[in-house]
Amino acid sequence: MSSKLGISCPHCDTWATVRTSEAVSATMRIAYFQCKNIACGHTWKAHIEVVATISPSAIPRPGINLPLSPLSETLRIAVAAISDPRQASLL
Numbered sequence: 001m002s003s004k005l006g007i008s009c010p011h012c013d014t015w016a017t018v019r020t021s022e023a024v025s026a027t028m029r030i031a032y033f034q035c036k037n038i039a040c041g042h043t044w045k046a047h048i049e050v051v052a053t054i055s056p057s058a059i060p061r062p063g064i065n066l067p068l069s070p071l072s073e074t075l076r077i078a079v080a081a082i083s084d085p086r087q088a089s090l091l
């Protein structure tokens, strides 16, 4: 996992990065964070979970069934309306 992934430290709000991580499953990892503020020094672990699909994979893995995100459904409907010749153009 890239060390550029980060979040704010829950104690001091300084940027913290992932030092290492381990796979729990195809959709879950445990990431170990380290606060960059040397006066704080907080380290913690967090779950990173794949929770929804925004754009479907072209090579889906059997057994991975993720819900389509609401944003993705909104975009699909908008694209379908634009490409549907029965829809009148408003432009």
Ligand SMILES: [Zn+2]
Residues within 6 Å of the ligand: 009, 010, 011, 012, 013, 014, 035, 036, 037, 040, 041, 042
């Ligand atoms: Zn901190």
